[in-house]
Amino acid sequence: MKYNIFGYLIGEGFGNVLKNKKSTGASLMIMCATMIIFGIFLILSQNINHFVDDIKSEQGFQVFLTTDATEEEIQEAGDKIRALNGVSTVEFKDKEYALNVVKERFGDQSYLVEGFGYEYFSTSYIVTLTDLNLSKDVQGQILQFENIKKITSRDETVVILLKLANVIRIITAAILILLIVISIFIISNTIKLTVHARRKEISIMKYVGATNNFIRWPFIVEGMIIGVLASIISIIIVGGVYNILAEQAVNSSLMIKIGMSLLSFTNMSSSIILVYMLLGIGIGAFGSVISMRKYLKV
Numbered sequence: 001m002k003y004n005i006f007g008y009l010i011g012e013g014f015g016n017v018l019k020n021k022k023s024t025g026a027s028l029m030i031m032c033a034t035m036i037i038f039g040i041f042l043i044l045s046q047n048i049n050h051f052v053d054d055i056k057s058e059q060g061f062q063v064f065l066t067t068d069a070t071e072e073e074i075q076e077a078g079d080k081i082r083a084l085n086g087v088s089t090v091e092f093k094d095k096e097y098a099l100n101v102v103k104e105r106f107g108d109q110s111y112l113v114e115g116f117g118y119e120y121f122s123t124s125y126i127v128t129l130t131d132l133n134l135s136k137d138v139q140g141q142i143l144q145f146e147n148i149k150k151i152t153s154r155d156e157t158v159v160i161l162l163k164l165a166n167v168i169r170i171i172t173a174a175i176l177i178l179l180i181v182i183s184i185f186i187i188s189n190t191i192k193l194t195v196h197a198r199r200k201e202i203s204i205m206k207y208v209g210a211t212n213n214f215i216r217w218p219f220i221v222e223g224m225i226i227g228v229l230a231s232i233i234s235i236i237i238v239g240g241v242y243n244i245l246a247e248q249a250v251n252s253s254l255m256i257k258i259g260m261s262l263l264s265f266t267n268m269s270s271s272i273i274l275v276y277m278l279l280g281i282g283i284g285a286f287g288s289v290i291s292m293r294k295y296l297k298v
Contacts, residue, residue: 012218017225024226027186031230031283032237034179035276039238041172042275043268048165050263060128061139061153062093067122069147074123080145081125086134091126122149180279184287192291216292223288227280235276239265 017024063081065074074092082090127142129135139151205215246262265272 010221012221014221014225015218017222027226028230028233030182030186031226031280032234034182035230035234035279036238038172038175038179039234039272039276041168041175042272043238043242043263043265045165045168045172046268046271047263048168052162052165060089060126061135061151063125063127063142063151064122064149065124066147066149069123073147077145077147078125081127081142084138084141086129086131086138088128088130089126093124093126095121095123097124176279180283184283184290186287189291216289219292220285220288223284223286224281225284227282227284228277229280231273231276231280235269235273238272239269 063077065077069077078090078092081087127138129138135153139153142148142151202215206212242265246264249262
C-alpha cells in the first residue's frame with residue numbers, strides 16, 4: 001500500500017486539535033471574540049461605503065438663474081454647464097416646477113402662495129457630477145457665468161459621510177492589525193503546548209532523519225484548523241445578529257424617512273467569508289511556524 005503522506009499530515013493535525021481540547025477551546029473563544037469585533041467594524045464600513053456611493057450617484061446641486069434671463073440666455077447657460085469637465089447630467093427645471101416645490105414645502109398652508117404666479121420664480125438646472133470631489137471646482141466655474149443667481153447644494157452632508165467613512169476604514173484597519181497580533185500570539189502559544197508535550201517524539205523523528213517540514217506540517221494544519229473553525233463560528237454569529245438588527249433598522253421610521261437602505265448579509269457574505277478564511281488560515285499557519293522555531297533549529 002502506498003503511504004499517503006498528505007493524509008498523515010492532515011490526520012495528525014486533526015488529532016492534535018482533539019487531543020488538546022482545553023487549549024483549542026480557549027483559542028477558539030478568543031479568536032472568535034476578536035473576529036466578531038472585527039466583523040462588526042467590517043460590516044459597518046461596508047454599509048457606510050454603500051451610503052456614500054448611493055449619495056454620490058444621486059447627489060448634485062441646483063443652479064438658479066436670474067428671473068429676467070431670456071430663453072436664449074437660459075439655453076446658453078445650460079450648454080456651458082454641460083460642457084464643463086466632471087459634469088454627468090444637467091436637468092432643466094422651469095419656473096412652474098419652482099412654484100410647485102414651494103407649495104409642497106408649505107404643505108397644508110400652500111394657500112399662502114396661491115396668489116403668486118410662477119413668473120416670480122427662477123428657472124434652474126439640477127447638475128450631477130461624475131466625481132463628487134469636483135463639486136467646489138465646478139460650482140466655482142458656474143458662478144462665473146452670466147445670469148447665474150445662486151447655487152444650492154448639500155455638500156456638507158456628503159463631506160461628513162466621507163469623513164465618517166474614512167474614520168471607519170482607519171478603525172477597521174487598526175482592529176484588523178490588533179486581531180492579527182492577538183490571534184498569532186494565541187495560536188503560537190496553543191501550538192507550543194502541543195509541541196512541548198511531544199518534544200521527545202520530535203527529537204526521535206529528527207534523529208531518524210525526518211525533515212523539519214515533515215515535523216512542522218501537522219502543527220501548521222492544527223493552527224489552520226483552529227483558524228478555520230473560528231472563522232466559521234464568527235461568520236455564523238455575525239451574520240445571524242446582523243440579519244436581525246438590519247431587518248429592524250430597515251423597517252424603522254428613520255431609515256424610511258431618509259430613504260437609506262442597508263446591505264444584506266448575502267451581498268457582503270462573499271467578501272466577509274474570503275477575509276475571514278484568509279485571516280483564519282494565515283494566522284493559524286503563521287502562529288504555528290513561530291511556535292516551532294525553538295524545536296526545529298537547523
